[in-house]
Amino acid sequence: MKTKIWIALLALYIVWGSTYLAIRYAVETIPPFLQAGLRFFISGSILILWRRAAGDAMPTRAQWKSVAIIGVLLLLLGNGLVAFAEQRIASGIAALIIGATPLWMVLIETLRPGGTKPTAQILAGLALGFFGIYWLVIGPSESSGGFQFDTTGIIALIAAAFFWSLGSVYSRGADIPKSALMTTGAEMFAGSLLIFLASFALGEWRTFSFTRVSTESWIGLLYLIVFGSMVGFVAYVWLLQNAPLSLVSTYAYVNPIVAVFLGNWIASEPLTPRTFTAAGIIVGAVILINWTRRMKVRTEPPQSALRGK
Numbered sequence: 001m002k003t004k005i006w007i008a009l010l011a012l013y014i015v016w017g018s019t020y021l022a023i024r025y026a027v028e029t030i031p032p033f034l035q036a037g038l039r040f041f042i043s044g045s046i047l048i049l050w051r052r053a054a055g056d057a058m059p060t061r062a063q064w065k066s067v068a069i070i071g072v073l074l075l076l077l078g079n080g081l082v083a084f085a086e087q088r089i090a091s092g093i094a095a096l097i098i099g100a101t102p103l104w105m106v107l108i109e110t111l112r113p114g115g116t117k118p119t120a121q122i123l124a125g126l127a128l129g130f131f132g133i134y135w136l137v138i139g140p141s142e143s144s145g146g147f148q149f150d151t152t153g154i155i156a157l158i159a160a161a162f163f164w165s166l167g168s169v170y171s172r173g174a175d176i177p178k179s180a181l182m183t184t185g186a187e188m189f190a191g192s193l194l195i196f197l198a199s200f201a202l203g204e205w206r207t208f209s210f211t212r213v214s215t216e217s218w219i220g221l222l223y224l225i226v227f228g229s230m231v232g233f234v235a236y237v238w239l240l241q242n243a244p245l246s247l248v249s250t251y252a253y254v255n256p257i258v259a260v261f262l263g264n265w266i267a268s269e270p271l272t273p274r275t276f277t278a279a280g281i282i283v284g285a286v287i288l289i290n291w292t293r294r295m296k297v298r299t300e301p302p303q304s305a306l307r308g309k
Contacts, residue, residue: 005243008235012251017258019228020091023083025220029213031204032083033195040075041192043229047185056179059186066174071191073167081160088153090269095259097157102286103129104165121292129285136278180237253283
């Protein structure tokens, strides 16, 4: 069993850490929201058909409403904005900023009615994490001062992390199916339809042609569907059922580092001392917050795999 756990965990590290690079290639010739819609429509449909064949019940009308809301927050405003930003920002930098999602989750949990008040250690983690983001995008650079990356892309990534966190907090009390994979498939399917609407509203379809899509973009999209949305989520759900939650949660620390190194190795994205320093600060802050929260309460595994990624 230990061997299977580590194989699944290694797959999770590599697969989810590599999705940022796959998104970068996919959006080179496929509009970002259209790419996200195609990815989640196909993945969600496969998961729903699979789980129905396995005997899982379809979501009720109320549950479809809940998964649609979660799909908007996690997929349209979360993943969709990441895809949009990666037209402007390196995949490794995007992964580092999205890796700070637990910071936003703590803030939202603190500010919501009846939310949990943060301890001194969590406040220290928040301060450290947001300083890491500042150091990455605004602080002094090796060559010149000032803002280091595309402003629109950075704002999109920060917004994506916030909405992903909001959707994760909302989903904890939402009426969703008991089956984690059915819930994940329903969220993907419902979210994809709304992403398609956003793509249409933004005019992506007017300038898009399948014949102009590069081989790299098709490979990136296929990788996201097969590995990012299928293998990754299935491995995550299996780990939640067979491994300690403290071990499973380590993917949140490893994925940004994997994304940074893959971006440098495969796509020749810059890897500077500034990136190393910011990565250490942000990941360290997330570790501090998660460790402090585990010491305070023992939480149950989420029912939807989407809440893990």
